Amino acid sequence: MAILETIHSPDDVKRLPASLLPDLASELRRSIIQTCSVNGGHLAPSLGVVELTIALHRVFTTPRDKIIWDVGHQAYAHKLLTGRNGTFNTLRTLNGISGFPKRHESEHDSFDTGHSSTSISAATGFAVARDLDGRRSKVMAIIGDGSMTGGLAYEAINHAGHLNRDMIVILNDNEMSIAENVGALSTFLSRTASSEFVQRFKKNTESFLSRLEIGKGVLHVARKMEESFKGMFTPGMLFEAFGFEYIGPVDGHDLPALIDTLENVKKFDSAVLVHVLTKKGKGYGPAEANPSLFHGVGPFDIASGKVLKGKGGVASYTAIFGSALCRLAAEDERITAITAAMPDGTGLIGFSTEFPERFFDVGIAEQHGVTFAAGLAAGGYRPVCAIYSSFLQRAYDQVCHDVCLQNLPVTFAIDRSGVVGNDGPTHHGAFDISYLRHLPNMTLMVPKDENELQHMLATAIALGTPAAIRYPRGNGVGVALDQTLQLLPIGSAELLREGTQGVILALGTTVYPALAAADTLKEEGIDFAVVNARFVKPLDDTLILDLARQLGLLVTVEENALLGGFGSAVLELLEERHLTGVKVLRLGYPDAYIPPGEQHELRALLGLDSTGIADSIREFVERK
Numbered sequence: 001m002a003i004l005e006t007i008h009s010p011d012d013v014k015r016l017p018a019s020l021l022p023d024l025a026s027e028l029r030r031s032i033i034q035t036c037s038v039n040g041g042h043l044a045p046s047l048g049v050v051e052l053t054i055a056l057h058r059v060f061t062t063p064r065d066k067i068i069w070d071v072g073h074q075a076y077a078h079k080l081l082t083g084r085n086g087t088f089n090t091l092r093t094l095n096g097i098s099g100f101p102k103r104h105e106s107e108h109d110s111f112d113t114g115h116s117s118t119s120i121s122a123a124t125g126f127a128v129a130r131d132l133d134g135r136r137s138k139v140m141a142i143i144g145d146g147s148m149t150g151g152l153a154y155e156a157i158n159h160a161g162h163l164n165r166d167m168i169v170i171l172n173d174n175e176m177s178i179a180e181n182v183g184a185l186s187t188f189l190s191r192t193a194s195s196e197f198v199q200r201f202k203k204n205t206e207s208f209l210s211r212l213e214i215g216k217g218v219l220h221v222a223r224k225m226e227e228s229f230k231g232m233f234t235p236g237m238l239f240e241a242f243g244f245e246y247i248g249p250v251d252g253h254d255l256p257a258l259i260d261t262l263e264n265v266k267k268f269d270s271a272v273l274v275h276v277l278t279k280k281g282k283g284y285g286p287a288e289a290n291p292s293l294f295h296g297v298g299p300f301d302i303a304s305g306k307v308l309k310g311k312g313g314v315a316s317y318t319a320i321f322g323s324a325l326c327r328l329a330a331e332d333e334r335i336t337a338i339t340a341a342m343p344d345g346t347g348l349i350g351f352s353t354e355f356p357e358r359f360f361d362v363g364i365a366e367q368h369g370v371t372f373a374a375g376l377a378a379g380g381y382r383p384v385c386a387i388y389s390s391f392l393q394r395a396y397d398q399v400c401h402d403v404c405l406q407n408l409p410v411t412f413a414i415d416r417s418g419v420v421g422n423d424g425p426t427h428h429g430a431f432d433i434s435y436l437r438h439l440p441n442m443t444l445m446v447p448k449d450e451n452e453l454q455h456m457l458a459t460a461i462a463l464g465t466p467a468a469i470r471y472p473r474g475n476g477v478g479v480a481l482d483q484t485l486q487l488l489p490i491g492s493a494e495l496l497r498e499g500t501q502g503v504i505l506a507l508g509t510t511v512y513p514a515l516a517a518a519d520t521l522k523e524e525g526i527d528f529a530v531v532n533a534r535f536v537k538p539l540d541d542t543l544i545l546d547l548a549r550q551l552g553l554l555v556t557v558e559e560n561a562l563l564g565g566f567g568s569a570v571l572e573l574l575e576e577r578h579l580t581g582v583k584v585l586r587l588g589y590p591d592a593y594i595p596p597g598e599q600h601e602l603r604a605l606l607g608l609d610s611t612g613i614a615d616s617i618r619e620f621v622e623r624k
Contacts, residue, residue, distance in 0.1 A: 039091050076091070144171075329358065430593075
């Protein structure tokens with residue numbers, strides 16, 4: 001029987017003979033690789049912390065002790081060791097287990113995660129709650145060096161060091177986030193005492209001093225000053241300045257060393273940081289060779305490491321955005337591009353190569369990225385911030401206060417809007433229309449296809465005021481791409497289909513399904529016009545009001561929360577113009593978080609595919 005089959009809870013890890021722990025690590029890696037090869041997932045991060053996860057559950061006792069995984073995409077081994085081995089094959093599927101820690105899923109998951117840099121804040125809260133209750137337990141935050149580029153981590157570590165409560169921060173240092181880490185902090189963290197230079201320096205110095213009579217005494221003193229030496233060559237001095245005891249660096253793949261270190265740290269009753277060195281993708285050659293690709297990967301062939309592509313060869317919205325931006329930047333030297341640790345995911349690799357002096361990866365620091373863009377704009381440039389929808393939420397105040405309040409020409413290219421698939425509720429772009437359309441000075445556009453996306457990008461940059469374009473994850477619809485980019489009339493919708501009984505105002509990814517639904521309904525004697533709204537702000541008041549007066553039945557369709565979304569904007573327009581007697585049906589996301597699942601599964605579940613739209617309109621017409 002496989003060792004993993006005998007592990008039903010962390011208690012079983014504690015009972016396992018130490019000699020079998022390396023075999024357990026190998027089985028965990030095989031299970032993670034096998035499941036990710038079928039379902040996709042965050043492979044490289046989880047492979048890098050297998051030994052660390054075993055050591056944590058060997059030394060500590062969850063759920064009494066709390067383990068908070070920063071981001072949480074590295075928690076697959078944790079799931080396998082905490083009773084989910086039997087359901088692990090459902091990872092990241094509809095009605096399956098989540099790709100991130102979820103409190104409702106297991107008592108061993110202390111805190112829901114999905115975005116970076118939150119773990120130390122949450123752990124500090126857990127530690128204070130424990131002390132207020134008079135309980136005895138350990139609290140641990142496991143945070144990657146990539147997440148340490150986020151300002152929230154430093155706000156938390158500053159407060160935690162001041163409180164100096166009994167808590168452990170484990171810095172998982174693999175020198176990467178999603179792409180390679182950037183910034184001065186990353187350079188500082190790489191100054192570890194295990195580096196070849198430091199080890200060679202120590203060895204040569206000891207060899208020299210040992211040959212001298214007086215040198216032997218000096219060598220003895222030097223060994224006593226190991227802590228000072230450590231402070232010279234490691235980040236220890238940084239974290240100790242914050243009030244943490246610093247331990248490390250420790251080899252994150254040496255199980256005995258990890259277990260011994262954690263056993264010793266367990267005796268501390270104050271704030272301590274353990275610096276652990278790991279290799280992202282450890283144990284699977286293709287992931288070690290290309291950890292960025294295998295950070296969050298789709299299904300792949302295990303033997304070759306070749307990622308299995310989806311059907312068809314249509315370019316993605318992301319790729320079209322990146323290509324169009326390069327074309328525009330070649331003609332306008334004011335255009336700059338900014339990403340928050342996602343140069344590949346946002347389609348900016350080509351831009352970074354073609355215009356390196358105008359490309360900026362700010363690390364996992366969306367707040368800084370947006371205000372940095374505001375500064376560039378105030379300095380006369382036309383910055384384009386390419387950020388995922390659910391990540392831009394983290395910079396809402398900066399969009400409001402630093403960009404829109406000053407009416408600065410920053411363009412937000414909002415990738416991964418709408419349902420994104422298997423990463424689930426922490427990554428679905430369900431709220432960007434709601435949190436952007438109410439901001440003064442903001443223009444908000446949504447393309448129906450990849451060709452319209454490139455025209456909207458040109459329009460946004462030329463506008464000279466804040467603008468945002470939201471577009472989905474995945475391939476375009478396969479339309480031809482215009483070679484000449486055009487500027488769209490601001491606030492202009494597009495009537496795609498005439499109708500006599502009502503009108504569908506569709507937005508973005510819902511436009512083509514709305515056209516298909518209208519064709520189906522026409523065969524049944526229900527005749528609806530279809531409008532590609534294009535602009536959420538400003539709306540095409542004239543077209544919408546004319547159609548509302550003529551037809552009386554109006555349906556809005558969007559991939560966004562209904563609360564505060566596009567449909568709400570249309571209702572507000574009707575109220576402002578005192579247009580009564582119009583019956584309105586709004587289709588979109590309910591007031592609930594959307595589960596993981598394939599995009600087509602979720603759109604069907606939410607009634608936003610052509611069948612769902614037709615069903616809703618059919619019922620709407622019968623009711624009215």
